[in-house]
Amino acid sequence: MHLIKDCPIIITKAAFKAEEFIRKKIELFTKDCDPFYAVDLEDICNKHVRWLTAMPRVTPHYAVKCNDDILVLKLLGFLGAGFDCASKTEIKKIIDLGISSDRIIYANPCKQSSYVRYAKQVGVETMTFDNEQELMKIKENYSDAKVVLRIVTDDSSAVCQFSMKFGADLETARFLLEKAKEIELDVIGVSFHCGSGQMTSQAFVDAIKNARSIMSYGDKLGFDMKLLDIGGGFPGNTGTDEYFTEIAVAINRALDEHFPVQSGVRIIAEPGRYYVASAYTLATNIIATREMTDPATNEKKLMYYVNDGVYGSFNCVLYDHYIPEPTPLKKDISGKQYTCSIWGPTCDGLDCITSSTCLPKLTTDDWIIWKNMGAYTISGAVQFNGIPFGKPLYFMAKPFWDNVKQAFEQRPVQYTRALKYRMNSECGNEVEDEMLPWEDLEDSILPS
Numbered sequence: 001m002h003l004i005k006d007c008p009i010i011i012t013k014a015a016f017k018a019e020e021f022i023r024k025k026i027e028l029f030t031k032d033c034d035p036f037y038a039v040d041l042e043d044i045c046n047k048h049v050r051w052l053t054a055m056p057r058v059t060p061h062y063a064v065k066c067n068d069d070i071l072v073l074k075l076l077g078f079l080g081a082g083f084d085c086a087s088k089t090e091i092k093k094i095i096d097l098g099i100s101s102d103r104i105i106y107a108n109p110c111k112q113s114s115y116v117r118y119a120k121q122v123g124v125e126t127m128t129f130d131n132e133q134e135l136m137k138i139k140e141n142y143s144d145a146k147v148v149l150r151i152v153t154d155d156s157s158a159v160c161q162f163s164m165k166f167g168a169d170l171e172t173a174r175f176l177l178e179k180a181k182e183i184e185l186d187v188i189g190v191s192f193h194c195g196s197g198q199m200t201s202q203a204f205v206d207a208i209k210n211a212r213s214i215m216s217y218g219d220k221l222g223f224d225m226k227l228l229d230i231g232g233g234f235p236g237n238t239g240t241d242e243y244f245t246e247i248a249v250a251i252n253r254a255l256d257e258h259f260p261v262q263s264g265v266r267i268i269a270e271p272g273r274y275y276v277a278s279a280y281t282l283a284t285n286i287i288a289t290r291e292m293t294d295p296a297t298n299e300k301k302l303m304y305y306v307n308d309g310v311y312g313s314f315n316c317v318l319y320d321h322y323i324p325e326p327t328p329l330k331k332d333i334s335g336k337q338y339t340c341s342i343w344g345p346t347c348d349g350l351d352c353i354t355s356s357t358c359l360p361k362l363t364t365d366d367w368i369i370w371k372n373m374g375a376y377t378i379s380g381a382v383q384f385n386g387i388p389f390g391k392p393l394y395f396m397a398k399p400f401w402d403n404v405k406q407a408f409e410q411r412p413v414q415y416t417r418a419l420k421y422r423m424n425s426e427c428g429n430e431v432e433d434e435m436l437p438w439e440d441l442e443d444s445i446l447p448s
Protein backbone atom coordinates (compact mmCIF):
# COMPACT_ATOMS: atom_id res chain seq x y z
CA MET A 1 0.00 0.00 0.00
CA HIS A 2 1.21 3.49 -0.80
CA LEU A 3 0.23 6.33 1.43
CA ILE A 4 0.76 9.92 0.52
CA LYS A 5 0.84 12.27 3.45
CA ASP A 6 -2.14 14.64 3.61
CA CYS A 7 -3.81 13.01 0.61
CA PRO A 8 -7.24 11.86 1.74
CA ILE A 9 -7.93 9.16 -0.89
CA ILE A 10 -5.82 6.08 -1.11
CA ILE A 11 -6.25 3.52 -3.83
CA THR A 12 -4.65 0.39 -2.50
CA LYS A 13 -3.22 -2.38 -4.65
CA ALA A 14 -5.10 -5.05 -2.69
CA ALA A 15 -8.11 -5.11 -0.37
CA PHE A 16 -7.50 -3.93 3.18
CA LYS A 17 -9.56 -4.21 6.32
CA ALA A 18 -10.02 -0.89 8.09
CA GLU A 19 -8.00 -2.08 11.05
CA GLU A 20 -4.99 -3.04 8.90
CA PHE A 21 -5.29 0.23 7.06
CA ILE A 22 -5.21 2.14 10.35
CA ARG A 23 -2.14 0.21 11.52
CA LYS A 24 -0.34 1.01 8.29
CA LYS A 25 -1.18 4.70 8.49
CA ILE A 26 0.03 4.91 12.09
CA GLU A 27 3.16 2.93 11.27
CA LEU A 28 4.06 5.29 8.43
CA PHE A 29 3.17 8.54 10.15
CA THR A 30 3.86 7.72 13.77
CA LYS A 31 4.25 11.27 14.97
CA ASP A 32 0.85 12.34 13.77
CA CYS A 33 -1.45 11.31 16.62
CA ASP A 34 -4.56 13.21 15.54
CA PRO A 35 -7.78 11.21 15.43
CA PHE A 36 -8.78 10.02 11.99
CA TYR A 37 -11.34 7.91 10.21
CA ALA A 38 -10.49 5.02 7.91
CA VAL A 39 -13.30 5.24 5.37
CA ASP A 40 -13.84 2.09 3.35
CA LEU A 41 -15.34 3.32 0.07
CA GLU A 42 -15.77 -0.26 -1.07
CA ASP A 43 -18.15 -0.84 1.82
CA ILE A 44 -20.35 2.01 0.59
CA CYS A 45 -20.36 0.61 -2.97
CA ASN A 46 -21.23 -2.84 -1.61
CA LYS A 47 -24.11 -1.39 0.37
CA HIS A 48 -25.46 0.22 -2.79
CA VAL A 49 -25.28 -3.03 -4.73
CA ARG A 50 -26.92 -4.89 -1.86
CA TRP A 51 -29.71 -2.32 -1.72
CA LEU A 52 -30.42 -2.58 -5.44
CA THR A 53 -30.41 -6.37 -5.20
CA ALA A 54 -32.60 -6.56 -2.09
CA MET A 55 -35.16 -3.94 -3.11
CA PRO A 56 -34.93 -3.47 -6.88
CA ARG A 57 -38.12 -1.43 -6.95
CA VAL A 58 -36.96 1.11 -4.39
CA THR A 59 -34.64 3.94 -5.49
CA PRO A 60 -32.48 5.10 -2.56
CA HIS A 61 -32.28 8.82 -1.88
CA TYR A 62 -29.38 9.07 0.55
CA ALA A 63 -30.21 11.19 3.64
CA VAL A 64 -27.49 13.84 3.52
CA LYS A 65 -27.99 14.76 7.20
CA CYS A 66 -26.57 11.41 8.24
CA ASN A 67 -23.08 12.18 6.96
CA ASP A 68 -22.55 15.04 4.56
CA ASP A 69 -18.95 14.14 3.75
CA ILE A 70 -18.43 15.49 0.25
CA LEU A 71 -16.70 12.36 -0.99
CA VAL A 72 -19.57 10.15 0.16
CA LEU A 73 -21.98 12.43 -1.67
CA LYS A 74 -19.83 12.31 -4.80
CA LEU A 75 -19.53 8.54 -4.68
CA LEU A 76 -23.26 8.01 -4.17
CA GLY A 77 -24.02 10.54 -6.87
CA PHE A 78 -21.69 8.65 -9.16
CA LEU A 79 -23.39 5.37 -8.29
CA GLY A 80 -26.74 6.85 -9.29
CA ALA A 81 -28.44 7.39 -5.90
CA GLY A 82 -30.84 10.25 -5.31
CA PHE A 83 -30.63 12.54 -2.26
CA ASP A 84 -32.87 13.48 0.65
CA CYS A 85 -32.02 17.02 1.72
CA ALA A 86 -33.31 18.73 4.84
CA SER A 87 -32.22 22.33 4.25
CA LYS A 88 -30.97 24.92 1.81
CA THR A 89 -27.36 24.10 2.65
CA GLU A 90 -27.83 20.40 1.96
CA ILE A 91 -29.61 21.12 -1.32
CA LYS A 92 -26.81 23.47 -2.34
CA LYS A 93 -24.20 20.85 -1.54
CA ILE A 94 -25.81 18.40 -3.93
CA ILE A 95 -26.53 20.96 -6.64
CA ASP A 96 -22.93 22.21 -6.42
CA LEU A 97 -21.77 18.69 -7.25
CA GLY A 98 -23.61 19.07 -10.54
CA ILE A 99 -26.26 16.53 -9.60
CA SER A 100 -29.55 17.39 -11.18
CA SER A 101 -32.35 18.78 -9.04
CA ASP A 102 -34.78 16.02 -10.00
CA ARG A 103 -32.64 13.59 -8.00
CA ILE A 104 -33.38 15.51 -4.81
CA ILE A 105 -36.34 15.33 -2.45
CA TYR A 106 -36.59 18.15 0.08
CA ALA A 107 -37.79 15.89 2.89
CA ASN A 108 -38.32 18.22 5.81
CA PRO A 109 -42.01 18.71 6.63
CA CYS A 110 -41.39 22.08 8.36
CA LYS A 111 -39.28 24.42 6.25
CA GLN A 112 -38.14 28.04 6.43
CA SER A 113 -39.97 30.06 3.73
CA SER A 114 -36.74 31.34 2.19
CA TYR A 115 -35.54 27.74 1.84
CA VAL A 116 -38.71 26.90 -0.09
CA ARG A 117 -37.94 29.82 -2.39
CA TYR A 118 -34.39 28.55 -2.79
CA ALA A 119 -35.75 25.10 -3.72
CA LYS A 120 -37.83 26.83 -6.37
CA GLN A 121 -34.84 28.78 -7.66
CA VAL A 122 -32.77 25.63 -8.16
CA GLY A 123 -35.65 23.47 -9.38
CA VAL A 124 -36.06 21.05 -6.47
CA GLU A 125 -39.77 20.61 -6.89
CA THR A 126 -40.49 17.56 -4.72
CA MET A 127 -40.93 18.37 -1.03
CA THR A 128 -42.76 16.97 1.97
CA PHE A 129 -45.38 18.52 4.28
CA ASP A 130 -47.56 17.28 7.11
CA ASN A 131 -49.73 20.20 8.20
CA GLU A 132 -52.01 22.90 6.84
CA GLN A 133 -49.69 25.84 7.59
CA GLU A 134 -46.89 24.22 5.64
CA LEU A 135 -49.23 23.61 2.75
CA MET A 136 -50.11 27.31 2.67
CA LYS A 137 -46.41 28.26 2.95
CA ILE A 138 -45.51 26.09 -0.01
CA LYS A 139 -48.44 27.45 -2.01
CA GLU A 140 -47.30 30.99 -1.31
CA ASN A 141 -43.61 30.44 -2.08
CA TYR A 142 -43.61 27.70 -4.71
CA SER A 143 -47.07 27.13 -6.11
CA ASP A 144 -45.81 24.66 -8.76
CA ALA A 145 -44.12 22.40 -6.21
CA LYS A 146 -44.94 18.70 -6.22
CA VAL A 147 -45.75 17.94 -2.63
CA VAL A 148 -45.59 14.69 -0.72
CA LEU A 149 -47.73 14.14 2.35
CA ARG A 150 -45.84 12.68 5.31
CA ILE A 151 -47.98 10.41 7.43
CA VAL A 152 -47.32 9.31 10.98
CA THR A 153 -46.01 5.83 11.78
CA ASP A 154 -45.78 3.64 14.82
CA ASP A 155 -42.09 4.15 15.55
CA SER A 156 -42.28 2.99 19.15
CA SER A 157 -39.73 0.23 18.50
CA ALA A 158 -37.18 2.56 16.88
CA VAL A 159 -34.11 3.89 18.71
CA CYS A 160 -34.69 7.47 17.45
CA GLN A 161 -38.35 8.35 17.13
CA PHE A 162 -39.85 11.14 15.04
CA SER A 163 -43.60 10.66 15.27
CA MET A 164 -44.01 13.05 18.18
CA LYS A 165 -42.71 15.75 15.84
CA PHE A 166 -43.68 14.80 12.29
CA GLY A 167 -46.40 13.05 10.34
CA ALA A 168 -50.14 13.53 9.87
CA ASP A 169 -52.50 10.92 11.27
CA LEU A 170 -54.80 9.33 8.72
CA GLU A 171 -57.77 11.56 9.43
CA THR A 172 -55.66 14.71 9.21
CA ALA A 173 -54.02 13.37 6.06
CA ARG A 174 -57.40 13.13 4.34
CA PHE A 175 -58.24 16.66 5.43
CA LEU A 176 -54.88 17.91 4.10
CA LEU A 177 -55.54 16.32 0.73
CA GLU A 178 -58.89 18.09 0.55
CA LYS A 179 -57.23 21.36 1.53
CA ALA A 180 -54.52 20.92 -1.11
CA LYS A 181 -57.21 20.28 -3.70
CA GLU A 182 -58.99 23.46 -2.64
CA ILE A 183 -55.84 25.62 -2.97
CA GLU A 184 -54.70 23.78 -6.12
CA LEU A 185 -51.40 22.45 -4.88
CA ASP A 186 -50.25 19.27 -6.57
CA VAL A 187 -49.91 16.37 -4.14
CA ILE A 188 -48.02 13.58 -5.89
CA GLY A 189 -47.56 11.04 -3.14
CA VAL A 190 -47.06 9.97 0.44
CA SER A 191 -43.98 9.58 2.61
CA PHE A 192 -43.26 8.23 6.07
CA HIS A 193 -40.34 7.47 8.34
CA CYS A 194 -40.54 4.50 10.69
CA GLY A 195 -37.87 5.93 13.01
CA SER A 196 -34.11 5.65 12.87
CA GLY A 197 -32.74 2.36 14.15
CA GLN A 198 -36.07 0.67 13.54
CA MET A 199 -36.24 -2.74 15.20
CA THR A 200 -39.20 -4.30 13.41
CA SER A 201 -40.16 -4.79 9.77
CA GLN A 202 -43.84 -4.68 10.76
CA ALA A 203 -43.62 -0.89 11.14
CA PHE A 204 -42.79 -0.63 7.40
CA VAL A 205 -45.57 -3.07 6.46
CA ASP A 206 -48.20 -1.13 8.42
CA ALA A 207 -47.00 2.22 7.07
CA ILE A 208 -47.11 0.97 3.45
CA LYS A 209 -50.70 -0.17 3.99
CA ASN A 210 -51.65 3.21 5.46
CA ALA A 211 -49.93 5.01 2.58
CA ARG A 212 -52.01 2.96 0.14
CA SER A 213 -55.21 4.05 1.82
CA ILE A 214 -54.22 7.76 1.75
CA MET A 215 -53.00 7.59 -1.84
CA SER A 216 -56.26 5.94 -2.93
CA TYR A 217 -58.14 8.77 -1.26
CA GLY A 218 -55.93 11.30 -3.08
CA ASP A 219 -56.57 9.56 -6.39
CA LYS A 220 -60.30 9.76 -5.71
CA LEU A 221 -59.98 13.51 -5.16
CA GLY A 222 -58.37 13.77 -8.58
CA PHE A 223 -54.67 13.82 -7.71
CA ASP A 224 -52.29 11.60 -9.62
CA MET A 225 -50.60 9.94 -6.64
CA LYS A 226 -47.56 8.30 -8.16
CA LEU A 227 -44.81 8.56 -5.52
CA LEU A 228 -44.33 6.51 -2.39
CA ASP A 229 -41.40 7.42 -0.14
CA ILE A 230 -40.73 4.78 2.52
CA GLY A 231 -38.19 6.92 4.43
CA GLY A 232 -35.08 5.77 6.27
CA GLY A 233 -34.49 3.62 9.32
CA PHE A 234 -32.54 0.77 7.70
CA PRO A 235 -29.73 -0.73 9.80
CA GLY A 236 -26.15 -0.03 8.69
CA ASN A 237 -23.76 -1.48 11.25
CA THR A 238 -21.54 -4.46 10.49
CA GLY A 239 -23.45 -7.65 11.17
CA THR A 240 -26.91 -6.32 10.38
CA ASP A 241 -27.17 -7.92 6.91
CA GLU A 242 -29.64 -10.54 8.01
CA TYR A 243 -31.90 -7.99 9.62
CA PHE A 244 -31.70 -5.73 6.56
CA THR A 245 -32.71 -8.67 4.38
CA GLU A 246 -35.65 -9.43 6.66
CA ILE A 247 -36.88 -5.83 6.36
CA ALA A 248 -36.35 -5.84 2.58
CA VAL A 249 -38.34 -9.07 2.14
CA ALA A 250 -41.23 -7.67 4.21
CA ILE A 251 -41.17 -4.37 2.28
CA ASN A 252 -41.10 -6.09 -1.12
CA ARG A 253 -44.05 -8.25 -0.12
CA ALA A 254 -46.05 -5.25 1.13
CA LEU A 255 -45.21 -3.26 -2.01
CA ASP A 256 -46.31 -6.11 -4.26
CA GLU A 257 -49.57 -6.34 -2.33
CA HIS A 258 -50.42 -2.64 -2.12
CA PHE A 259 -48.38 -1.09 -4.94
CA PRO A 260 -47.96 -3.73 -7.64
CA VAL A 261 -45.74 -2.78 -10.55
CA GLN A 262 -48.82 -2.15 -12.72
CA SER A 263 -49.89 0.65 -10.33
CA GLY A 264 -47.15 2.77 -11.91
CA VAL A 265 -46.19 4.17 -8.50
CA ARG A 266 -42.51 5.11 -8.19
CA ILE A 267 -41.00 3.98 -4.90
CA ILE A 268 -38.14 5.79 -3.20
CA ALA A 269 -36.51 5.59 0.24
CA GLU A 270 -34.32 7.87 2.33
CA PRO A 271 -31.66 5.61 3.87
CA GLY A 272 -28.97 7.36 5.87
CA ARG A 273 -27.16 5.15 8.36
CA TYR A 274 -27.59 2.11 6.11
CA TYR A 275 -25.05 3.52 3.64
CA VAL A 276 -22.36 4.92 5.87
CA ALA A 277 -22.39 3.46 9.39
CA SER A 278 -20.06 0.50 8.82
CA ALA A 279 -17.77 2.24 6.33
CA TYR A 280 -16.24 4.54 8.95
CA THR A 281 -13.82 3.30 11.60
CA LEU A 282 -12.53 5.98 13.93
CA ALA A 283 -9.01 5.81 15.36
CA THR A 284 -8.43 7.78 18.56
CA ASN A 285 -5.21 8.22 20.45
CA ILE A 286 -4.99 7.98 24.23
CA ILE A 287 -3.71 11.37 25.33
CA ALA A 288 -3.83 10.77 29.09
CA THR A 289 -4.68 8.07 31.62
CA ARG A 290 -5.65 8.06 35.30
CA GLU A 291 -5.99 5.31 37.83
CA MET A 292 -8.33 5.40 40.76
CA THR A 293 -9.66 3.09 43.40
CA ASP A 294 -13.38 2.71 43.86
CA PRO A 295 -13.87 3.56 47.57
CA ALA A 296 -16.89 1.25 47.84
CA THR A 297 -15.31 -1.89 46.36
CA ASN A 298 -11.61 -1.13 46.52
CA GLU A 299 -11.50 -2.08 42.85
CA LYS A 300 -8.86 -0.41 40.68
CA LYS A 301 -10.47 1.52 37.85
CA LEU A 302 -8.83 3.11 34.84
CA MET A 303 -9.72 6.31 33.08
CA TYR A 304 -8.60 6.83 29.50
CA TYR A 305 -8.72 10.24 27.81
CA VAL A 306 -8.80 10.12 24.01
CA ASN A 307 -8.54 12.91 21.44
CA ASP A 308 -12.11 12.86 20.07
CA GLY A 309 -15.19 13.12 22.27
CA VAL A 310 -18.89 13.89 22.55
CA TYR A 311 -18.47 17.40 21.13
CA GLY A 312 -16.75 15.83 18.14
CA SER A 313 -17.41 12.46 16.53
CA PHE A 314 -19.06 10.99 19.61
CA ASN A 315 -21.93 13.48 19.57
CA CYS A 316 -23.82 10.35 18.46
CA VAL A 317 -23.74 9.26 22.11
CA LEU A 318 -25.90 12.26 23.01
CA TYR A 319 -27.98 12.74 19.86
CA ASP A 320 -28.23 9.30 18.32
CA HIS A 321 -28.48 7.14 21.45
CA TYR A 322 -25.38 5.35 20.23
CA ILE A 323 -23.28 3.06 22.42
CA PRO A 324 -19.84 3.01 20.76
CA GLU A 325 -17.61 0.00 21.31
CA PRO A 326 -13.89 0.54 21.91
CA THR A 327 -11.26 -1.88 20.58
CA PRO A 328 -7.60 -1.41 21.47
CA LEU A 329 -5.49 -1.38 18.34
CA LYS A 330 -2.49 -3.12 19.80
CA LYS A 331 -2.46 -6.80 19.03
CA ASP A 332 -1.53 -8.24 22.37
CA ILE A 333 -4.50 -7.54 24.56
CA SER A 334 -4.44 -10.70 26.61
CA GLY A 335 -4.00 -10.39 30.35
CA LYS A 336 -6.00 -8.70 33.05
CA GLN A 337 -9.03 -6.66 32.05
CA TYR A 338 -9.98 -3.57 34.02
CA THR A 339 -13.17 -1.63 34.47
CA CYS A 340 -12.55 1.57 32.55
CA SER A 341 -14.23 4.76 31.53
CA ILE A 342 -13.28 6.61 28.35
CA TRP A 343 -13.38 10.38 28.15
CA GLY A 344 -13.14 12.96 25.39
CA PRO A 345 -10.43 15.65 25.22
CA THR A 346 -12.39 18.74 26.30
CA CYS A 347 -12.55 20.25 29.78
CA ASP A 348 -16.24 19.39 30.15
CA GLY A 349 -17.31 16.65 32.59
CA LEU A 350 -20.11 15.72 30.21
CA ASP A 351 -17.51 14.67 27.67
CA CYS A 352 -17.69 10.99 28.54
CA ILE A 353 -17.77 8.46 25.70
CA THR A 354 -18.39 5.42 27.82
CA SER A 355 -18.71 5.35 31.59
CA SER A 356 -18.02 1.66 32.03
CA THR A 357 -16.33 -0.85 29.79
CA CYS A 358 -13.69 -3.58 30.12
CA LEU A 359 -10.26 -3.05 28.61
CA PRO A 360 -6.69 -4.16 29.27
CA LYS A 361 -4.13 -1.78 30.68
CA LEU A 362 -3.30 0.79 28.00
CA THR A 363 -0.94 3.71 28.08
CA THR A 364 -0.72 7.21 26.69
CA ASP A 365 -0.10 7.07 22.92
CA ASP A 366 -1.89 3.74 22.51
CA TRP A 367 -4.71 3.76 20.01
CA ILE A 368 -8.35 2.80 20.45
CA ILE A 369 -10.47 2.17 17.37
CA TRP A 370 -14.24 2.44 17.08
CA LYS A 371 -16.13 0.61 14.36
CA ASN A 372 -19.47 1.62 12.83
CA MET A 373 -18.87 5.35 13.26
CA GLY A 374 -20.17 6.68 9.93
CA ALA A 375 -23.70 7.70 10.87
CA TYR A 376 -24.60 10.90 12.72
CA THR A 377 -21.02 11.52 13.82
CA ILE A 378 -19.13 13.96 11.56
CA SER A 379 -22.31 15.79 10.56
CA GLY A 380 -23.04 16.87 14.15
CA ALA A 381 -19.48 17.46 15.35
CA VAL A 382 -17.99 20.78 16.48
CA GLN A 383 -14.49 21.84 17.57
CA PHE A 384 -15.38 22.72 21.16
CA ASN A 385 -12.28 23.78 23.16
CA GLY A 386 -10.60 24.23 19.77
CA ILE A 387 -10.04 20.51 19.49
CA PRO A 388 -10.57 19.03 16.04
CA PHE A 389 -12.48 15.78 15.58
CA GLY A 390 -11.42 12.88 13.35
CA LYS A 391 -10.66 13.66 9.70
CA PRO A 392 -11.54 11.11 7.07
CA LEU A 393 -8.94 9.15 5.16
CA TYR A 394 -10.55 7.14 2.38
CA PHE A 395 -9.42 3.88 0.89
CA MET A 396 -10.48 1.53 -1.85
CA ALA A 397 -8.72 -1.38 -3.54
CA LYS A 398 -7.79 -0.71 -7.16
CA PRO A 399 -9.18 -4.02 -8.47
CA PHE A 400 -12.51 -3.19 -6.85
CA TRP A 401 -12.50 0.33 -8.22
CA ASP A 402 -11.77 -1.08 -11.68
CA ASN A 403 -14.85 -3.30 -11.33
CA VAL A 404 -17.00 -0.41 -10.22
CA LYS A 405 -15.98 1.75 -13.11
CA GLN A 406 -16.44 -1.10 -15.57
CA ALA A 407 -19.95 -1.75 -14.27
CA PHE A 408 -20.86 1.89 -14.56
CA GLU A 409 -19.20 2.39 -17.92
CA GLN A 410 -21.79 0.01 -19.25
CA ARG A 411 -24.58 2.19 -17.93
CA PRO A 412 -25.78 4.73 -20.44
CA VAL A 413 -26.73 8.36 -20.34
CA GLN A 414 -28.02 8.78 -16.81
CA TYR A 415 -24.54 8.40 -15.40
CA THR A 416 -22.60 10.45 -17.88
CA ARG A 417 -23.10 13.66 -15.96
CA ALA A 418 -22.17 12.11 -12.67
CA LEU A 419 -19.12 10.58 -14.24
CA LYS A 420 -17.71 14.00 -14.82
CA TYR A 421 -17.41 14.85 -11.20
CA ARG A 422 -14.06 14.72 -9.71
CA MET A 423 -13.61 12.37 -6.82
CA ASN A 424 -10.46 13.96 -5.59
CA SER A 425 -11.03 17.68 -5.64
CA GLU A 426 -10.32 17.48 -1.90
CA CYS A 427 -6.70 16.96 -2.88
CA GLY A 428 -6.64 20.35 -4.51
CA ASN A 429 -5.59 18.92 -7.86
CA GLU A 430 -6.46 20.94 -10.92
CA VAL A 431 -8.34 18.64 -13.27
CA GLU A 432 -10.31 19.06 -16.42
CA ASP A 433 -14.05 18.84 -15.95
CA GLU A 434 -14.24 16.25 -18.71
CA MET A 435 -11.99 13.87 -16.87
CA LEU A 436 -13.64 10.79 -15.50
CA PRO A 437 -13.28 10.30 -11.77
CA TRP A 438 -11.19 7.16 -11.98
CA GLU A 439 -8.68 8.70 -14.35
CA ASP A 440 -8.60 11.53 -11.95
CA LEU A 441 -7.94 9.22 -9.05
CA GLU A 442 -5.39 7.08 -10.75
CA ASP A 443 -3.43 9.89 -12.36
CA SER A 444 -3.14 12.01 -9.32
CA ILE A 445 -3.20 9.58 -6.45
CA LEU A 446 -1.65 6.32 -7.47
CA PRO A 447 2.07 6.84 -7.11
CA SER A 448 3.91 5.94 -10.27
Ligand code: PLP
Nearest residue numbers: 063196232233234270271272273
Ligand atom coordinates in the same frame (compact mmCIF):
# COMPACT_ATOMS: atom_id res chain seq x y z
N1 PLP B 1 -35.36 10.91 6.24
C1 PLP B 1 -35.70 11.77 7.21
C2 PLP B 1 -36.81 12.73 6.94
C3 PLP B 1 -35.03 11.77 8.43
O1 PLP B 1 -35.39 12.64 9.39
C4 PLP B 1 -33.95 10.85 8.63
C5 PLP B 1 -33.22 10.83 9.89
O2 PLP B 1 -33.32 11.67 10.73
C6 PLP B 1 -33.62 9.99 7.57
C7 PLP B 1 -34.33 10.03 6.40
C8 PLP B 1 -32.48 9.00 7.69
O3 PLP B 1 -32.78 8.02 8.62
P1 PLP B 1 -31.78 6.79 8.80
O4 PLP B 1 -30.44 7.32 8.98
O5 PLP B 1 -32.29 6.06 9.99
O6 PLP B 1 -31.92 5.93 7.58
